[in-house]
Amino acid sequence: MASFFGAPPVTAPPVTVPAAKAVAASSVPPCPGSHPSTPLCLQPAITITENTSEVFAIKFNPDGKFLAACCGDGAIRVFNSETGRMAYNLQRGSAVALPSTAVKFRPDVESVKTKNVLVSADALGNVEHWHMTSGKCLHSFKEEDNQIFALDFRPDATQFATAGKDTAIRIYDEQTKQQVVKMERGLGFGPSAAPGHSNRVFAVKFHHNDPNVLISGGWDNTIQVWDCRAGKAQRSIFGPHLCGEAIDLQGDVILTGSHRADDPLELWDFGSGEKISTVKIFDDGRSEPSQLYSAQFAKASLSGYEEKPRLIACGSSGVNEARVYDMENGNCCVGVVGGMTRAVFATDWSPKANKLAVAGGDASIRFVNVVEKGNVEGGADENVTQN
DSSP: OGGGGTSOOOOOOOOOOOOOEEOOOOOOOOOTTOOSOOSEEEEEEEEEOOOOSOEEEEEEOTTSSEEEEEETTSOEEEEETTTOOEEEEEEOOOTTOOOEEEEEEOOOOTTOOSOSEEEEEETTOEEEEEETTTTEEEEEEEOTTOOEEEEEEOTTSSEEEEEETTOOEEEEETTTOOEEEEEOOOSSOSTTSOOOOSSOEEEEEEOSSOTTEEEEEETTSEEEEEETTTTEEEEEEEOOOOSSSOEEEETTEEEEEOSSSSSOEEEEETTTOOEEEEOOOOOSOOOOOOEEEEEEEOSSOOTTOTTSOOEEEEEEESSOOEEEEEGGGTTEEEEEEOOOSSOEEEEEEOSSSSEEEEEETTSOEEEEEEEETTOOOSOOOTTEEEO
């Protein structure tokens, strides 16, 4: 239910829906609020309409061919990202089940023999390893008295982290599935107290260049920077209010998406903790607040921009849409994915191409590609607005 993410409960009634349908690119009015220009635009690809429950988390597999979705009915469904067809149903949904809330594919590194493994978590504290292609649950355990909202793997796939309602960050050994360290706020108050979270945690992210460092955020308006070897937070960044997977780290730049009306999308310097800039969401006089649930840098690089992040995606309630921004061109809005009747809870970039998946409370999953203007093919889609 959406109340786990800081908003009133939202339900999507089961309906009979057609198979996934393709939608083509459009020639539509400019993206609202864009004064800088960008050579990029959005090309609609596939809309999945066969899903019947709201989606709280999505994640591409390492080769980008499949997308796993955690649903409000407890289901974990895997879709083909090219055709939109459901390929695997790892866990069937139920009207009485609590939501499946987080999912991550294990990194595809040389040391890992078994491929196509993902980890999921739910609002009961269950953590399960699944083999996608066989549909088998390889291992499961439960964090008692906890609701898990966030997962991440170390880049080398040797450990994974969980976080949720009880405010602690737990690191597990991937091979043994045993807890390595539990990191939480120290006792007491004031400058002598060890930093850490004081409320629910909704996002965790390992540092790609230093896997012993992890960042996290949630309801307490802080980003915590953890040293996994020391087992404690080394410093805090104050301000971001996270209610979903709305934190990312690329190079020395932290991206945060806050569930608030004012300045929700922000960039921070990892080294100093100082804010670099605020990415402007609206400049068109619209009164609807864009309160973010998700924010993420693109994983794949565009030619010539390999060394620094360029594209940002975010998903929101209020206006119920996802947006893509081009950091290389003054944070210009590349385009908007709209038409949703309920909040966007999750966005994810493909690791192999500039393809974005968008999902949320209306149960559908939409795919769009970021392409150079002039390379757009197809007809119109009124729900995708270009710059």
